[in-house]
Amino acid sequence: MSELFSSIFSVNFGFAILRVMTPLLFPAIGIAISTMAGSQNIAMEGSMLIAAFFGVIVGALTGSLALALIAGIAAGVLLCMILGYFHLKLKADIFLSAVALNMFASGITIFLLFMITGDKGSTSSLKSPIFPNFHIPLIEKIPIIGGIISGHNVLTYVALLSVPLFFILMFKTPLGLRIRAVGQNPDAAESVGIDVNRTKMYALMISGVFAALGGLYLSMGYVSWFSRDMTAGRGFIAIAAATLGGMMPVGLLLSSLFFAFVSAVAIYIASLNIPSELIQLIPYLTTVIALAVFSGRATRKKKEKAAAEMAQKKLEQQGQQ
Amino acid sequence: MDKWILKYFTLIRVMIALIIGVAVTILMIYLISEYPGESLKYFFTGPLVSKGRLFNILEMAAPMIFCGVAIALSFQADQFNLGAEGSFIIAAAVGTAFAVSTNMPAFIHIPLVLLVAGATGAAWSLIPGILKAKWKASELVSSLMMNYVALYLSLFLINSYFRDLDAGFLVSLRLPETALFTQFLPGTRMHFGIILAVIAALAAYYFLYHTTSGYEFRQTGYNKQFARFGGINIIKVIIMSQVLLGFVAGVGGVSEVMGIHGRFLWQGFPNYGWDGIIVAIIGRSHPILIIFSSLLLAYLRVGGQVLNLMGDVPAELVNVIQSLIILLITAEAFLGQWKYRITRRQAEKEEAAK
Numbered sequence: 001m002s003e004l005f006s007s008i009f010s011v012n013f014g015f016a017i018l019r020v021m022t023p024l025l026f027p028a029i030g031i032a033i034s035t036m037a038g039s040q041n042i043a044m045e046g047s048m049l050i051a052a053f054f055g056v057i058v059g060a061l062t063g064s065l066a067l068a069l070i071a072g073i074a075a076g077v078l079l080c081m082i083l084g085y086f087h088l089k090l091k092a093d094i095f096l097s098a099v100a101l102n103m104f105a106s107g108i109t110i111f112l113l114f115m116i117t118g119d120k121g122s123t124s125s126l127k128s129p130i131f132p133n134f135h136i137p138l139i140e141k142i143p144i145i146g147g148i149i150s151g152h153n154v155l156t157y158v159a160l161l162s163v164p165l166f167f168i169l170m171f172k173t174p175l176g177l178r179i180r181a182v183g184q185n186p187d188a189a190e191s192v193g194i195d196v197n198r199t200k201m202y203a204l205m206i207s208g209v210f211a212a213l214g215g216l217y218l219s220m221g222y223v224s225w226f227s228r229d230m231t232a233g234r235g236f237i238a239i240a241a242a243t244l245g246g247m248m249p250v251g252l253l254l255s256s257l258f259f260a261f262v263s264a265v266a267i268y269i270a271s272l273n274i275p276s277e278l279i280q281l282i283p284y285l286t287t288v289i290a291l292a293v294f295s296g297r298a299t300r301k302k303k304e305k306a307a308a309e310m311a312q313k314k315l316e317q318q319g320q321q
Numbered sequence: 322m323d324k325w326i327l328k329y330f331t332l333i334r335v336m337i338a339l340i341i342g343v344a345v346t347i348l349m350i351y352l353i354s355e356y357p358g359e360s361l362k363y364f365f366t367g368p369l370v371s372k373g374r375l376f377n378i379l380e381m382a383a384p385m386i387f388c389g390v391a392i393a394l395s396f397q398a399d400q401f402n403l404g405a406e407g408s409f410i411i412a413a414a415v416g417t418a419f420a421v422s423t424n425m426p427a428f429i430h431i432p433l434v435l436l437v438a439g440a441t442g443a444a445w446s447l448i449p450g451i452l453k454a455k456w457k458a459s460e461l462v463s464s465l466m467m468n469y470v471a472l473y474l475s476l477f478l479i480n481s482y483f484r485d486l487d488a489g490f491l492v493s494l495r496l497p498e499t500a501l502f503t504q505f506l507p508g509t510r511m512h513f514g515i516i517l518a519v520i521a522a523l524a525a526y527y528f529l530y531h532t533t534s535g536y537e538f539r540q541t542g543y544n545k546q547f548a549r550f551g552g553i554n555i556i557k558v559i560i561m562s563q564v565l566l567g568f569v570a571g572v573g574g575v576s577e578v579m580g581i582h583g584r585f586l587w588q589g590f591p592n593y594g595w596d597g598i599i600v601a602i603i604g605r606s607h608p609i610l611i612i613f614s615s616l617l618l619a620y621l622r623v624g625g626q627v628l629n630l631m632g633d634v635p636a637e638l639v640n641v642i643q644s645l646i647i648l649l650i651t652a653e654a655f656l657g658q659w660k661y662r663i664t665r666r667q668a669e670k671e672e673a674a675k
Contacts, residue, residue, distance in 0.1 A: 042461070086648055086651070086652050089654065090652035090654040090655055090657075091652065091653040091654040091657075092648065092651040092652040092653060092654075092655075093401075093651050095401050095461060096598070096602060096647065096651040097647075097651055097652075099595065099598055099647070100643075100645075100647035100648045100651070101644065103599075103640050103643060103644040103647075104640070104641060104644035104648075106637075106640060107637040107638070107639070107640025107641040107643075107644065108637075108640075108641050110635065110637040110640075111635050111637045111638060111640075111641060114635040114637070115353065115635075120635060120637075233469075237469075239462055240462070240465070240466055240469075243459075243462050275477055275480060275481050277473040277474070277481075278474075278477055280469075280473045281469065281472075281473035281474060281477075284466040284467075284469040284470045284473075285466075285470050287462075287466045288448070288452075288463050288466045288470070291452065291458045291459070291462060291463050291466070292452050292456060292463075294458075295452065295456035295457055295458035295459075296456045298456075298457075299455075299456050299457055
């Protein structure tokens, strides 16, 4: 047991948490944005996967990190645009289309992987550039904290900076206001001249950018190759993280850290030959409980509000008589 | 003709989606394969020419039918529940645990294991149902989370208490003979579970279209407000649809163990829940049609395997095609213009006849 604690309260462990958090925080932010627009995007898994793939392929073909970044983001956004097209224009159920697009991403990446490399497992035969690690000057020198915070992949810092960026975008810009308006009451939004479908499309595209960054981190930061289905359900775990975080900036950061903490603990525990399955299910169980508590509170508030309105009306009627 | 088209419009739309899917398959094989003629033959006739592969299709379709029917029951009540996967795996694990630790004659053992597994799946699926019915918590998110909880709980149960230490890899102990489905055709893996899947589909069809509760399901799915005003207890319908989903998926899970593998051998999601969604969409949530859509999907999968093995095109082609087909089927407005024109022409004709 003491072995476990000493490994958990170590610099390496703290470093690992931030590493594992990155590919969860990105899609969680994406899901929060699309959920706020009223069109929850559960195609994050596919979007991440396809971005991870095209990033590596373009990176390997051109040797340019910038082009890889652009290709990855373009692929991720394109998938979300297809989702938007089917959902908004062709009136498809967004969840079902997203399920289809996730399968599509899984299939097409393996398909193309085989066509390009002749291997169905991974692109380890290709040499692609990766995003560099970054040592923060000054902070690097602080004991313990420096070891945990400094030296991460650039995209980890982008993920952390995305949290305030997400706040500014959603709460301080006209686009964010429109996205929230469309999500809360599309009819009211439309009546003041907001193009509901276009706004939703923008929200889906932005969510695609975040998903793509998460995917790119996986194949060009976390490791340096693409392997089949390498997202391994992170796009779905991010739905849990976004739900648990209440779709709010700090909440998303904390819930992503929580999920990362638990999976890091699970990895350590498994290495000590203790069954780690029970640890691994904790974040999901927590999410279900949190979902129940949040929804329960929301329903109660709604009921109270309705009751208060009724009472108010009655009072007014009595007043008129 | 117009009348006929309007009557069967949904079915025609599905057919057109399938035809487009097949056309894209042919196109892709032509573009990629060095010898497209051969490859096409492998893909389309490959699954049908050998007896072994024909039976492969049937045994592959069984869990798809179970999960498809389970999901259709919830789709019909307008619930989007991803929990078939979770119920499938937890029921398989608990069913395995029960079968391994009990000993009785086959004619009691088999039904009892099925019942225990079904009840486990139903109880599991009840949780998102209650959360939705009582507090309007999104069943999509909660069922997805419960899937992960189910997976890890199952792995914990099997790996910690029922692991076969002699097997060399992480699998459960073998089920006793009394809890196994007999494989009734020598040389194949045809088992009773396949028949059971068809029975489940027929039962679900009877339930949905010939009982009052089934009518309430469909009415709720069609129009919640109207159903409520019509005196239907929506909460009951939601909970019942989730329980039935879990039960059917659970029986499907354990019947894979009892019929094919003889033990619990998964270490991750078997993904039958997603397959169930595919066949439920293609079968328009109609249990009888789901039997056929499952056979179709299994046929395509086996075709993909043959192509992969003999030809030069990867089997993942099928994943691409199936997602295209689903996208087209779920797009309500796909061919909408065409329908609009026909409806209009029909209306004008009727107007003129008066």
